[in-house]
Amino acid sequence: MSQVWFAPRIVGAGASARFDFDGDSDALESALTREKTLHEVARLAREHGMKRLKLYMMVGLPGEIDEDIDELITFGNQISSVIPLSLGIAPFVSKRNTPLDGLPFSGIQVVEQRLSRLRSGARGRFEVRATSARWAWVEYVLAQGGAAEGRAVLDAVRAGGKFAHYKKAFEALPQARKKRPLAVATL
Numbered sequence: 385m386s387q388v389w390f391a392p393r394i395v396g397a398g399a400s401a402r403f404d405f406d407g408d409s410d411a412l413e414s415a416l417t418r419e420k421t422l423h424e425v426a427r428l429a430r431e432h433g434m435k436r437l438k439l440y441m442m443v444g445l446p447g448e449i450d451e452d453i454d455e456l457i458t459f460g461n462q463i464s465s466v467i468p469l470s471l472g473i474a475p476f477v478s479k480r481n482t483p484l485d486g487l488p489f490s491g492i493q494v495v496e497q498r499l500s501r502l503r504s505g506a507r508g509r510f511e512v513r514a515t516s517a518r519w520a521w522v523e524y525v526l527a528q529g530g531a532a533e534g535r536a537v538l539d540a541v542r543a544g545g546k547f548a549h550y551k552k553a554f555e556a557l558p559q560a561r562k563k564r565p566l567a568v569a570t571l
Contacts, residue, residue: 422459426466437463440472443498444490444520453498457505469510473499475520479527489524492517522550532557 422439429437441456456471463469475495478487490498495517506512526533536553543549 422463423466426463426469430467434467436468436470438470438472439463440474442474442476443502443514444476444495444517446476446484446487446490448490448498450498450501453501454505457502460506460510464510471502471506471510471512473502473512473514475515475517477520477524477527486528489521492521495520518547522547522554525550525554 426437443453460469460471476484476487476490478484478489499512499514499517502514503512526537533554536557537550539556540549540553543553
């Protein structure tokens with residue numbers, strides 16, 4: 385990555401640089417390219433006076449294991465030794481008409497365990513900002529669902545709009561009306 389590429393992109397970015405990556409470990413994404421690129425981004429961000437680097441990642445990808453989270457922690461520690469780091473973490477949600485369409489949701493408990501492991505490993509060294517595993521499940525149901533799930537949203541909102549209302553409304557759907565079964569990965 386050259387300074388010619390990097391410098392114009394930080395002029396309007398304020399005090400931080402933002403980059404999105406989908407995998408959380410070398411096993412789940414092209415390791416050498418990502419690692420070299422992000423170390424270079426961190427170095428250039430610091431050189432150009434940025435105060436913080438923000439990286440956006442996902443957890444709960446198919447095939448992910450605890451060691452992948454440990455690797456992300458190690459990576460976060462390496463980057464944060466160059467420049468303060470914030471990780472924005474979203475649980476993986478399979479979206480329709482994408483290459484990963486139809487893949488299962490890892491499960492609320494699995495995602496929460498992975499986030500807890502990540503937060504514990506990051507403690508005091510870099511920041512972890514994660515979206516809710518429960519609301520990611522709602523997003524998954526909607527992304528993989530159809531009209532019946534849309535009507536269930538209306539029921540949930542009318543009932544108060546809390547997670548429990550969404551869960552109850554989705555679980556009340558007749559199996560025959562679901563566009564496809566809602567899969568949850570098993571360990």
